[in-house]
Amino acid sequence: MKINVKDHKFDHLRGLSATDRVSEKNRLAGQGREILERAGEVMDEDAERAFSEVEEQLEFLRHVTEQESRIRSLYAGGSYEDGDTTNERTVRSSTPKKQTLSGLQILTREQSVETWGRDNGYATADSEGASFDKFIRGIVTRDWQGAEQERALAEGTLSAGGYLVPTPLASNVIDLVRNQAAVIQAGAQTIPMTSQTLKVPRLTGEGTPAWRNENAAISAQDLTFDAVTFTARSLARMVIMSRELFEDSDPAASGIISKSFAAQIAVELDRVALRGSGTPPEPRGILNTSGITTTTHGANGAAVTYDFLLDAAGTVLAAGYMPNAHVVAPRSLVSLSKAKDTAGNYLAAPAGLLPIIPTRQVPVNNTVGTSTDTSEVYTGQWNMLAIGIRTGFEIRFLQERYADNNQVAFLATMRADVQLLQPAAFVVDTGVRG
Known part of the structure; x- marks a missing residue:
């Protein structure tokens, strides 16, 4: 405009x-x-x-x-500039x-949404240090003592649907979510969304260079692109807390409430990133995206070994990508750690084994044939998984619903989406037993 x-x-x-x-x-x-x-x-x-x-x-x-x-x-x-009167003035630093994040469309796991928001004009330097916990505490108790900055941010954020969390505070919680999500730890990228939909271009064909004779025609080898469309979908999460937490806790203590919100959201974000059905409003995860490689292990599954992980990494390499981590159920990690030779000695992990990241969002009760206790292993070049997140979210304070237990509840609504930038960069092993 x-x-x-x-x-x-x-x-x-x-x-x-x-x-x-x-x-x-x-x-x-x-x-x-x-x-x-x-x-x-x-x-x-x-x-x-x-x-x-x-x-x-x-x-x-x-x-x-x-x-x-x-x-x-x-x-x-x-x-600054030199103060001389010559025609040539030298700018020194x-x-x-x-390094600024201004204009960046995709963030790596090391880059924060909070910094991105400030560098792109969605927050000011004066909003640094504002506390999400103090903001929530002020909403509940109306006690803004020691939280003048948060009170200023809260003004004008109340709408008919609830409180719109100011961008500086929302970004802080989003970064906490990212820190706790296994897929982000593995290397998934974050795309801050400032609108309902966002298109991100991706390369689908590179062509190949060709040797040529002198004066011979050069055949055209165009790069081909398409676009991945992110559509912000609503994720609601309820957090219930004791009223005493707000009335008795030190308002200067930070992190209790924001970490609780972040932990619940991170759990669901991991689940949909890995196993989302793709049936609206749920995003489509890796498992249900066409173009990935799925490896089965017999009619009834098989006990996990290091070979599962090494073979999966090899498949990703063969597809032209660089695998960097495996995401597994905690049970699989424990089973691999307990592997022993015939003499009862623990086996050393093979050289070149990629980092293994456990998450409870990988199930251990899938049915394969007659087995009802199978799991999955996810291997890939994880920066080819992108999570689009709207840079703000809404909180509705449910004051009366749990009043008889002297509790307060918040309904947090966040909007996000999951897309694979290159499905061929991922392998899912199914039928994995402990």
Whole structure:
């Protein structure tokens, strides 16, 4: 959206502090959401005009934030110009420039959503250090003592459906989710989504170079592409906590609530990334994606050995990819660790064995033939698995539902999707017994 930033209609937004800008952006976002909810599928002229005004104000605040961020970056980088009067002026830097995530579409496991949000104008440097736990505690108890920053972020985030968690706080929880998800630990990439759908291009054909004689025609070998479409799907999770936790705990203590939210979401994210059915609204996981390699182990399954993992890695290599980890059920990891030779000595893991990452989201009760206790092993080049995550989520405070137990509950709604960028980079072994 293009606006005239010099227009006097934005005068009331000029001169706001960074904290006040965050508060105003959250208020406007809540106002826009309410306009859409009231209007339904079709907006009349008044609703369109009101919504356009909200959009323009948000765009102005985004412009001011980006401008301030650029100035901060120049200052932080120590860049300056010589003060001489010669025609040639040298720009020097006293310190190396910090790598920015601005404009990045895909994040590796080492890159945080929190930093990405700040570098792309979805948060300000002044929002750093804000606590999700203090934000939730303030909502429940209305006690914002020692949480003035969180109170400013909370203003304007209440809508008819619940509290819209401000982007800086949501990003912090999303990073906690990523830290606990086994597929992210294995190397799956994260794609921050700022809209309902997002298309990511992928290479499907490279062609091959060819030797040629002098003056001979060169045959065209075009690269071919298609696109993977991420569609944000809703994931709801309920967290129930004792009211005493909020009333008696030190408000400065951080991590209890955010880690609880993150742990529950990470468990489900692992499950759908590995085994999601693909039947809406559930994303499609590795197991049910066409183009992967599936290896069976007899009519009734077979006991896991290191050969299963080595052969799977070899299959991925043969497909032209570089496997980097296996994801297994904890039972499989224990069984491999307990393997012994005929003399009762523990077997050493083979040289070149890839890291093995356990998760309870790999089942151990699949039925194969007459066996009802089989599991799976997932092997691949894990950066070919991508998880799209909306950069915000909503929390609904269920104040009365568990009041008779003196408990409080939150219904957290997060939106995400899972896509394989290259299905051939993955092998799933089925019929794996302990």
